[in-house]
Amino acid sequence: MWPVELGREETRRGLQDSVDPLQLGILLAGLWPGPFLTARAIGRFRPGCRGIACFPAPLNGGPSGPDNEKTRLPAIAMLGQVWEWIGLEYYRDGVFALNLGTEILEERLKALGSRSGRTHPVVSPSPTQGACFPVTVIVDLPDHVRARCAELGAGVLYAVKTLARQLADDPRLGERAGRLGLYTATIDSDTFDACPPLIVRYAYGPPLLDVDRIEIRDIEATGPLPDAGDEQAPATAPDPRMQQITTRQVTEAWRRITRWLEKHAPASRAALLPGASTYEIVELEQALGVRVPVELRALWLLCAGGEDTPGAGVLPDYGWAVMPLGTVATSYRWHSGNQRETGVRWGDEDAVVWKPSWIPFCSWSVTDTSMGLFVDAETGKVGHWDDTSVRTVGGQTLSMLLEETADKLENPQLATGILPGLIGGRLVWGPPLAADEAALWEPFTG
Missing domain, CATH: 3.30.2310 (YaeB-like fold)
Known part of the structure; x- marks a missing residue:
């Protein structure tokens, strides 16, 4: 653990100087009252300390020491949860951080302190099970x-x-x-x-x-669904081979799009964010409570949204911008809340303005989510919402949408309807309706 210093000599002491060896052993074992002792120990760095950074790792020696790879990783994972219990947040590369300028530590101390008077058994946690706390969950x-x-x-x-x-x-x-x-x-x-x-x-x-x-x-x-008769319905477990094919289709189509942008619309290419990690997508799934379909997962691994610039709208018909994952979560929560409120307002719980399986992925702009596109996680079809209560699910899948976009960019002479064009090094689908953009727009002819 390293304190972020403000020049005071006291902040140069490590955690070992803040608790005695017995307390430190309990803390590092991940057992109660480890989180409470940890929070109190960190509090001793105040005043004169702006923040704390730590990397959870067991003490040298013992069954979870650095030389025992079989038990070391589970031990590290368990210690990391101790840090999160007291308010530290995962930063990167295994490091956790806590801003001591906030009230997070005090709030966690209050919550943990209310439990400190209870008797907690000291148990030996297994690789998948931590300490057991006799509390109401x-x-x-x-x-x-x-x-x-x-x-x-x-x-x-x-x-x-x-x-x-x-x-x-x-x-x-x-x-x-x-x-x-x-x-x-x-x-x-x-x-x-x-x-x-x-x-x-x-x-x-x-x-x-x-x-x-x-x-x-x-x-x-993960297996066949029960049926009213003697026969069982087909298994719902996804076919790995089909998933590989779908992932390859999305990947190839998106790479065709980005290669075209690099050559003809560098401003739009620069507005696209790099791909998300698998960890970030799993975290989003848990936040939404919905499993992300393989097509959308493949896209986000390549591009996790766009920057808030005019060039970020790369998908037809209206220049839809790929939403950052944080915006996806915010938009999904808003639509889900609106669904609940609509049922109450209309007195009809079955009234549908947003299904739990609809996952937004594109919007009018990175910051304007009043209109956009979603993928139905149950069917894989792409749908559209607008700033009224209109919700339409079409017949295209995400891979079909991306392939059609790549075809229009690479072969504009064969395209119909909305056409690709350029304004100052950025892709603009048109002809634009706004007079100022229409005056600057140049159709791309290949």
Whole structure:
């Protein structure tokens, strides 16, 4: 752990100078009251310290020492969760950071301090299970998860509720998935009637949720669905071969688009952000509670949005801009909230203005999300929303949209309808409706 100094000699002391060896051993083992002691120890760097950065790693020696690779990585992951419990946020390259100029540390100390008077057993955590805390854990089962349960089988909701009761007793029953705080658990179809084998994804505790809270975010069938008759429906597990084909189609089409931009519209090419990491996409999935379809995942691995410049709108018909992942999450939450409010306002819970499976990916501009495009995660089809309540799902998939865009750019003489053109080194689909842009627009003819 390294304090970010302001010139005071006290801030040059490490964590070892702030707690005694016994407390440090408990802290680094990830056992209660480790998070509480850690937060108090970090607080001792004040005043004169702006922030804290740390890399979770076990002490040298022992079963989780640096020479024991089998147990070292799980130990590091468990220690990282201790840091997140007390308010540190993941920065990069395994480093966590905390701004001591905020009230985060005080809030976490207050929450953890309320538990410090309880008796907590000292246990030896397994690679997938941390310390066990005898506290009350609340398990949330959102409406979209309940709806998904009903789609997968009559016995699915009962199975998931049974798992929820088990998670309340043992929150780390599942295995870690993605970033810290995210887990997956499995349900065996042989245990429950009218229930396929399932993967259940859930979040537990800080930094995603409050202390002692679990939210089940997504369920996925990994085998045949139960049928009303003797026969079973086809398995819903995705075909890996088809996924590879789809990924290749999206990748090749997008690369054709970016090669054209590099040659003819460098300002538009420069406005595109680099691709996201798999970790960032998993984090977005957990935030939305929806599994991102393979086509959209392939696009985001190549381009995670655009900058807020006029050249960012590269997709027809209106020059749609690829939304940054943060904007995707914000837009999805707004649409989901609007769906709930509409049902209340109209007195009709079945009124649909936004489905949970609709994931936005393009908008009028990077900052103007009043209109845009979404992908239906259930069907793979691209849809459109506008600034009224109009929502239209078309017949194109994302790979078809990208291939059509690449075809229009590479062979403009064969294109119909909206055509590619240039204004000052940026791609503009037109002819533009605005008179000032129309005066500057030059159609691209190849």
